[in-house]
Amino acid sequence: MKKRIYIYELDCYKVASEEQIQRMRISPERYFNLEGLPSEELAEKLEEFIWERGKMLAPSSMASEVTYYNNIREFLIDRKIQSLDAREEEKIIRMLKGWMLERGYALSSKKYRPAYDKIGIESPSIVRHMKKILKFLEEEDGRDEQEKDIWTLKNFDFPIYRNPIKNTETINFTKIVQPDIREEVKKVIFMHLKYSPLGTIHSEIAAVKRFSKFLKRKYLDIQSLQDLERMHIEEYLIYLQTEAHDRKNYRSDLYALRRVIEDVGNLYERQYMSELFLSNDFPSTPRHVFKFYSDAEIKRLNEHIFKMDEQICRALIIHQLLGTRISDTLTLKTDCLSMRNNRYFIRIDQVKSVTYEKAISEEVAQLIMKAIDYTKERYGETTYIFAKKDDPTRPYQYSMIQNQIMTMIRQEDIRDDNGEFLKFGTHIFRHCYGKKLTEMHVDDWMIAKLLGHTSIYSVHHYRKIGNKLMADETRAAREKMDMILLDIIEGWDDYEI
Structure with a gap:
């Protein structure tokens, strides 16, 4: 058994690019120290853990883990712990925190989340690393x-x-x-x-x-x-x-x-x-307060969405044009388009409800076809149009979309009509879509069909807001909104997207 495992010995370092190696925060000469551990069995288990981590992580990540690991090594030696059992995680973590207090380490830390302008409380890295070790050492559970x-x-x-x-x-x-x-x-x-x-x-x-x-x-x-x-x-x-x-x-x-x-x-x-x-x-049903973007707010947001990654941009624009839930947009399948009587139709397999079809314009169909071609060029045949980069068998994850938009709003200082940071929610686009259908005097059953609802129960929420906005100037605003989206779509060819 080795007593020291150097960063440069790990698999991740051997296959790393020059750029990855340069990003390392500490010298490759640093090492994981296995000397002095209370038992040979414990040292062997930790050695196995380190080699396995070295196959999965980047060199810079392994370099960061050297410090966490060596702190844990000191804890194990000080407390004379002969073995680690995942079933006793609560007890081990409690002992580790006691040791940390003795050494003057903080038991929690604050982390600023710029995308949401919030400060969160998180466990220290030493504790999180110990939990990873315990998870790795967890014995195979043969129970059902x-x-x-x-x-x-x-x-x-x-x-x-x-x-x-x-x-x-x-x-x-x-x-x-x-x-x-x-x-x-x-x-x-x-x-x-x-x-x-x-x-x-x-x-x-x-x-x-x-x-x-x-x-x-x-x-x-x-x-x-x-x-x-x-x-x-x-x-x-x-x-x-x-x-x-x-x-x-x-x-x-x-x-x-x-x-x-x-x-x-x-x-x-x-x-x-x-x-x-x-x-x-049971408390009374909370009153639904549907939120909407003004046309000016949508325009400001879309101007910056257009500058994002091209496929994420397509996903968000298609989301607005279809009026779907975000789960239905991100799970659109590569065979969702069809043509009948010289008109394009899209099949929407709703995650929360039934599958339905609706007609779409040629411009929207062309946009969807561009998204399909983008995915095929990079990942071959896939189920979903918006395929996850590191696992193309799965669709984009909602958290990825949300975090990128929230970060963009902060970085680009995108404000609402009141001068506050714009509050983003993908479902607000669906509300805007439904409201505009009411402004166009579409009947309730047709609105329900276009939104993929099985009944007209929810339509009155859109109608209630829409009735206040039926004046002719709102129709002009709606047309302006449509032109903004179409201008973006047409502009993509100029940018070779």
């Missing part, structure tokens, strides 16, 4: 997936209804602190996972976690959902109204909790559990 406290979704042999633009790999039950409740909930979630969207599943787990935290504070004797009585629900409702401040309205949260509790009752044949909630327990 549904018996574990953290489920890896790819290990299930049935289809899971997930949103492709969000990177969700696991379901975590560990923060449901009562073991019996955790097991009850896992059984119910396993049933729900076969027919409910993953977003619904996460809403249910979040609701149960919040309820579990409440029970731990107020009712330590409640260890099973089967022990619940009506008074516990009433106390929880009071708690949400007076002490909980995580959300503005807990209506959907309570519905999710009720679903889980009732299905636990059905599973264990405890029919009384279906009567724990009453119809008047």
Whole structure:
């Protein structure tokens, strides 16, 4: 076994470009020190971890990890820790934090997020690195997936209804602190996972976690959902109204909790559990306040979108022109276009609803075809038009789009009509699309069809706003908006995009 592993010995350094090597923040002569560790077994495990990291990361990243690793090495020697067990992560992290306090290291740090102009609190790098080591050392768990406290979704042999633009790999039950409740909930979630969207599943787990935290504070004797009585629900409702401040309205949260509790009752044949909630327990539906961009705000934003990466630019302009949800725009498939009776049609496979088709103009169709050609030239045949760079089998991730736009708004100082930083949301474009349909006097059923709705229930939100904007000058503004988008599309040929 080697006692020292130098950066220049790692696989990532051997295959690195000159530019990558120059970006390294420390000398390649620095090394991971395996000397003096409390046991040979521990040293071998850490050596294996270092070599494996050296295959995955860039040289500059490995250079950064030298400091974190060597701090952890000192901790292991000081505390005479012979082995590391991933199952004892909480205990090990607690010991590490105690050691850090003795050495004067901060237990948290502030990180400025320029894209959102916020300061976040994060764990120190030493702690995060220790968790990576423990994760690497985690022994293969031979149990069925549904018996574990953290489920890896790819290990299930049935289809899971997930949103492709969000990177969700696991379901975590560990923060449901009562073991019996955790097991009850896992059984119910396993049933729900076969027919409910993953977003619904996460809403249910979040609701149960919040309820579990409440029970731990107020009712330590409640260890099973089967022990619940009506008074516990009433106390929880009071708690949400007076002490909980995580959300503005807990209506959907309570519905999710009720679903889980009732299905636990059905599973264990405890029919009384279906009567724990009453119809008047749920807060009134929050009033929908649809946000819209003015034409001037859209113009300012699009002027800068046009300067972004060409394919991201196409995605955002197509998103505006189609009026789709962002999940439906980013998951447009390369075979989505068709032509009938000399008109182009696009098929939209909605993530949250039904598949539908609608006619589009030749200009929009040409724009989509350019996006398809761009992807084929770079990645060959793919399922999605907007393919993820490092994994073309998947579509663009929403977080990537959101972060790039938010960063751009700050860097380019894009302001709304009131002089404040423009608040960005991809769904606002959909609201603008729906509002403009009302300004054009399109009937409710046609608006619902163009938006991909299965009913006209939501259309009155667009109509309510649109009725205030029916004057002739609004039609002129709409035409101006259309011209802005078409000018951008036509201008792309001039820029050879």
